Amino acid sequence: MKHMTLDMPIVAECLANECAYNVNMNCHARAITVGNSLHAGCDTFLSGSVHTREATRTAGVGACKSAECKFNEDFECMADSIKVAPAGKEINCTTHSPR
Ligand code: SF4
Ligand code: SF4
Structure with missing residues (x-):
């Protein structure tokens, strides 16, 4: 691996x-992708009862497709950090803020 x-x-x-x-209310993916043309949802969400064994790594935001968010620049997130939470049937970036 490189x-x-x-x-x-x-x-x-x-x-x-x-x-x-998710382990202990933190994301332990290497990186997540946020957004589609409809809302700033977490595209990396994976429903399942088996959780990642890697519980020390902190996930980053690898890409974000929510270009309407004020933190989005060139389809990338430029915030220092984001938070994610369920909202009804969706799981959204709660740091999202319209321009
Ligand atoms: S919903 Fe997204 S941010 Fe939350 S743990 Fe899963 S991949 Fe990470
Ligand atoms: S804060 Fe905005 S740009 Fe950053 S991940 Fe969330 S929706 Fe995308």
């Missing part, structure tokens, strides 16, 4: 504990 050093916003909290990447 290693890359990237500056990314961190996922400071995620309340979607039903996601396979």
